[in-house]
Each structure stands twice: as C-alpha cells, then as structure tokens.
Amino acid sequence: MSEIRLRFAPSPTGYLHVGGARTALFNWLLAKKEHGRFILRIEDTDVARSTQESVDAILEGMRWLGLDWDEGPYYQSERFPIYKESVAKLLAEGKAYRCYCSAEELEKKREEALAEGRKPKYDGTCRKLQGELPGKPYAVRFKSPQEGVTAFDDLIKGTITFNNEELDDLIIQRSDGTPIYNFVVVIDDATMGITTVIRGDDHVNNTPRQIQLYEALGYPVPRFAHVPMILGADKARLSKRHGATSVMAYRDMGFLPEAMVNYLVRLGWSHGDQEIFSMAELVEKFTIEAVGRSAGVFNTDKLLWLNHHYIMNGDPQRLAELLVPFLKERDVDPAKGPSLPAVVKTLQERAKTMLELADGAVFYYRPEVVYDAEATAKFFKPELPSLYQALLAKLEMLADFSHQPIETLFKEFCTEQGIKMGQIGPPVRIALCGGTVSPSIYEVMEVLGKEETRRRIARALEFVKAQG
C-alpha cells in the first residue's frame, strides 16, 4: 500500500467554522496516524465570493488548533489552465458537449419542473446538437452515463448506491470559461494523488457525479469518508443563531485549542469510555471506522467542562502567557504586581475559561481594592478593627510567609481570640480581594506577599473605622 494522502479543501468565503475544523482534524489525524501527507487546498474557483481575508482567517484557525499541513496551500484559482485542458479533452472525446441554453431558460424550466412536482433535471436539449454554433456563448456539460448505477463504499456510512438516471448532465465549465466545483475537485484530488477524501456528508450527493468524472477522465477513484454534520441545540444545522461557529471566536471566548480539539474529535468519534485525549493519543487511537454515522449536537457545556479540565491541569507558565492579552483588555499590566504564573496557580481549578481566569486575576494587580457593598454590610462588624489589628501584629512576626505557615498562624489566631474561622476568614478575604469569592486566602496572601497583604488589611481597617 502506497502512502496515504489526505486533504482539507475549504472555500475561502468566511472564517474556519467548527464543522470545517472537525473535518480538517479528522484528515490531519488520519494522515499522522498512517504516516501519510496532509494537503491544504483553497477552493476559490468562485472568484467573486472568495477573499484573502477568509484565506488568512482559515489558516489562522488551522494554526491555532495545531493542524499543520505538509503541502500547500494550493489555490484552485492558479490552476485554471489544468482544468481547461481537461475540459478540452472531454470535449474531444465526446464525453462532454457545449450547451447553448441560457441561464434564464434553464431557470425557467427548473421552476416549471418544481411547480409540477417533477425533479428539476436538465432536459438534454443540447446533448444531441451536432457541431458548434459560432459566436454563441456556451457552457460545457458532462455527458453523464444514464444507464446502470454508481456506487461506492463509504468508510463511514457503508455502501451507497445511486441510479445513474438520477444524475443529469452537469455543467463543468461556465459560459465565462471558469470551471465548476464538482469538476475541479475531481481533477485536483486526482492530480494531487489524494487517496482518501474525508469531507462533510453534505457532499454525499455529489460523490456519484464525481465518480463518473473520475472514470471519464481515466483517474483512479479515491476512497470516500463522509463525516456527519454538526447540529445546534434545536437539531438544525449549526449556525450563528446557535452561538459562535467560528473557531477563532472560541479562542476569544477563552477556550484552549486542546479543549476545542478534544471536544471536536469526541463529537462523532469515540474510543470506548475515554473522554480526555491528548493530540499524541489521538494520533495513536484515531480510526475513521470509529466515526459515527449520525449528526451530533454541539454542546457548549461539555466544551466548557473540557476547557476547565485543560485549564486546571495546564502548565501555569503557558497559561500565564496566554492570559496576558486578556489581562490587557482589562487594563491590567501583569508586570506590575505578583508573578503571573503564581497567580494563575491559585485560579486554575476555578476557571472554566481564560476569561474567567483573567477576571479572577484582576484583584491581584489592583492595590486599591473596591469593597463589595453586600460583603461589607455582612462582615464589617464593630469588633472587626481589633481583630484586624491583632492579626496585623501577628502577621508582622511571621518569617516564612507561605501557605502552610500562614494557615497555621490563622488556626492559632482563632484559638487565641476564641473565634471561629468564619469570623476572620471572610473579612480578610474582603480586605484582600474586595469580595466573598476568591481562592484560598492563604494562597492569596502568599502570592501577594507580606507587605502587600498587611497593606491591604490595614487599608480595610481604616475603611471600617471610617465607616464607624
């Protein structure tokens, strides 16, 4: 068996959406697993709708997910001469013909057919035409075999059979001389040596026509694997109204690429009961046969859970780096204040997204803590100043200002004062963070350092006093 060659072939008419990303991922994984090649091809034959911004957005999405390609990106718009040649060949061999029907009359016929409940199939007006009509614009149609069946063994869905009479003579070249998708995709996949085509199952109905083209052109037919669609919560095809569909939008919402990859791969593929997969594990365990046949609903809750998992178990140094842009958006300069990786460590297990991580980190870098009104109303009691004062004095004497010693100090403090942790913990938390929700105060104090910790408590002390 020779080298397996796969490809991802998006059309640059928008960003990389989650469905496309999953298709790309499956291709990439199979290429890695089988030690084959993964090729990226930009399908921009529709020059009017294709944009460079879209190309850039798609490449950015691929890179973010870690899906690197071995060849390309190839651009179909740069391959027009190749397509022209194949059209000429088909024409010369009588496997295609010139069609002089105008788009308007075709449209009219289609509407009539639909109105009468018939299949809107090309009627073959120009199929029998002899010779050419000089000077008249024409499109080129493929002379589709009308007898027998066209079938293929889909790697995911099994054998799929079509009656050839269902397939009409499709246009392969527009009257302006540009080629049509179903034609170029065959030529490209064939000339690029693609052995396995993994794509969305919205292409199932295109496959028999493409197989006919492979055969007419004398190319070997590749294997096909059609992956099911991704649906929204209402089981309709995933769209913007269900929330974000752009992969990069998920990055901006604070998702990690490994969470996205893990989520996408498990949507429609499984390996026993396993939920968490590293890229390396996926490369080892992925098989196209284990991809499910039915469409799946995109579930943000599960993505969130995975993201939380990867944040919780992630390397603090790396997370700190990824966090910087999110902090900048909050006007926080992580260079001025405690070590960001240390801050991240205290927040990891309670942040589901990088956004939450950033929100949680802000108070470390804002010396002028803003006290939550509800919190102060509940915990800033008259006896608090003396407790704060005593604590300040005790903290002053602590030599090793780290988690364990601080915790021990608080236990002693409670005993000495004859109070419960609940009487001193919350007020200290408010003094340090401003509110009633934060990481463990011992950790916070360690990260803040003795000086800043005492400064914040002293500040809160003044606040309570002033409050009367």
Added chain:
RNA sequence: GGUCCCAUCGUCUAGCGGUAAGGACACCGGCCUUUCACGUCGGUAACAGGGGUUCAAAUCCCCUUGGGAUCACCA
C-alpha cells in the same frame, strides 16, 4: 416533491445476538470546606413505533414515523 443519509438517557456516546443497557456532560442530593471551586459518594434519565428472522434482538431484515442533506453557469 425526487434522491441519499440518519435514529440508545436532555446532550456526546459504549454496545457489534444472550448485559441489571455502561461511561461522560448537564441536572439533583450527601460528604469535604473560611468563600468559590476542586475532589468524592449517590440519584433521576434512553434502545422512536410496528412487523418479521432466531431458542434468544438495542444489535439482523422490512415497513412506518421522525430528523437531516441535496437537487445551481455556489462550494
């Protein structure tokens, strides 16, 4: 409408003739606990319906129903 595809908890799924139908997310309780989380223990919850085949069917076949895709000089 024609053609094609699909069908296990709310969701993602395991299952590939013999299971008390398993796991995960979400949800609901208990425990842990200075908060929020984490962790942990437990709970609710599914084979779309009907016919076959078989000693035996979630698993195989057929029909129905329900979803989806596609029928362009878009990709």
